[in-house]
Amino acid sequence: MTGYNNSNGGEVNTASNGNGHSNGHSNGHSNGNKSADYTAQENPTYPYEVIQEIADFITKGAGVRPKIGIICGSGLGSLADIIQDARIFEYEKIPNFPVSTVEGHAGKLVVGTLEGATVMAMQGRFHFYEGYPLAKCSMPVRVMKLCGVEYLFATNAAGGINPRYGVGDIMLMHDHVNMLGFAGNSPLQGPNDPRFGPRFPALTNSYNKDLINKAIEIGKAMGIESNIHVGVYSCLGGPNYETIAELKALRMMGVDAVGMSTVHEVITARHCDMKVFAFSLITNKCATEYNDKKDEEPSHDEVMAVAKMRQKDCCELVSRLIRELAMGSA
Ligand SMILES: O=P(O)(O)O[C@@H]1C[C@H](O)[C@@H](CO)O1
Numbered sequence: 391m392t393g394y395n396n397s398n399g400g401e402v403n404t405a406s407n408g409n410g411h412s413n414g415h416s417n418g419h420s421n422g423n424k425s426a427d428y429t430a431q432e433n434p435t436y437p438y439e440v441i442q443e444i445a446d447f448i449t450k451g452a453g454v455r456p457k458i459g460i461i462c463g464s465g466l467g468s469l470a471d472i473i474q475d476a477r478i479f480e481y482e483k484i485p486n487f488p489v490s491t492v493e494g495h496a497g498k499l500v501v502g503t504l505e506g507a508t509v510m511a512m513q514g515r516f517h518f519y520e521g522y523p524l525a526k527c528s529m530p531v532r533v534m535k536l537c538g539v540e541y542l543f544a545t546n547a548a549g550g551i552n553p554r555y556g557v558g559d560i561m562l563m564h565d566h567v568n569m570l571g572f573a574g575n576s577p578l579q580g581p582n583d584p585r586f587g588p589r590f591p592a593l594t595n596s597y598n599k600d601l602i603n604k605a606i607e608i609g610k611a612m613g614i615e616s617n618i619h620v621g622v623y624s625c626l627g628g629p630n631y632e633t634i635a636e637l638k639a640l641r642m643m644g645v646d647a648v649g650m651s652t653v654h655e656v657i658t659a660r661h662c663d664m665k666v667f668a669f670s671l672i673t674n675k676c677a678t679e680y681n682d683k684k685d686e687e688p689s690h691d692e693v694m695a696v697a698k699m700r701q702k703d704c705c706e707l708v709s710r711l712i713r714e715l716a717m718g719s720a
Pocket residue numbers: 462463464492515517545546547548628649650651652689690693
């Protein structure tokens with residue numbers, strides 16, 4: 391094992407995976423008052439060999455090489471609960487893996503089969519506001535790549551800025567505005583390892599059009615076409631929600647939904663040539679006019695409640711799309 395960071399012996403847990411909302415971390419990195427296990431002073435770039443070791447740990451433990459990677463957004467951990475023959479790896483037991491510190495992100499990696507495809511799903515992602523550098527937030531995407539993953543399915547909870555979007559709607563991402571990138575921050579910062587991808591990757595066609603079109607068809611077949619949109623997502627650093635002036639500015643820039651994740655994962659996935667499908671569950675409508683209505687203020691409780699309410703349709707959309715992929719028709 392290459393000495394790197396928080397190496398700890400890993401165990402494979404084959405117990406059924408609940409989507410618990412608290413993380414009982416035993417390695418001193420639990421949520422609550424404890425801070426994340428990484429500081430910006432450290433080199434955030436994981437060497438290729440360390441990523442390879444993590445990938446080997448997972449593929450050997452699971453006994454399969456997954457083709458599809460899934461990242462579950464806030465409150466959407468149930469996407470991983472439908473995986474069959476699941477091998478579950480708690481993040482804290484995976485060598486050199488960060489820990490989840492956010493409610494609704496259980497901190498488990500689930501490897502198994504879904505609709506005939508081998509998949510690995512992150513029940514819990516890493517956010518910039520947790521104190522992790524972006525390269526660390528999206529490091530698991532590189533692990534997925536070295537495990538054999540060709541398709542990344544990223545999901546998130548987001549606020550709807552487009553006035554046509556309602557709470558509970560699903561926005562298929564066809565592009566993004568990277569606000570953290572505007573501020574000079576990228577998961578690809580630092581030395582480039584060409585074994586992952588080029589120094590200057592293009593992001594012009596980041597979101598796979600065939601998968602978007604297939605998801606629209608599936609939405610129609612599910613009878614939820616009026617709740618499906620195709621739009622532009624923007625990631626801000628968080629953890630605070632946005633001001634009204636910021637939301638007005640984002641709307642003027644053509645943003646339809648706003649959140650605090652996904653973009654750095656997509657950049658990392660495209661850099662290593664993975665195909666990407668991503669969607670936002672609209673958990674709240676963003677106020678873009680000034681008023682005193684307290685009930686229009688977003689809250690994480692509301693985000694979690696809407697995610698729970700809509701998890702069934704989100705799971706169905708994902709599993710039907712994966713079935714199409716497994717059958718070779720997407
Ligand atoms: O991980 P995602 O992007 O789904 O989580 C969103 C953004 C914040 O982490 C949180 C705010 O409620 O939900």
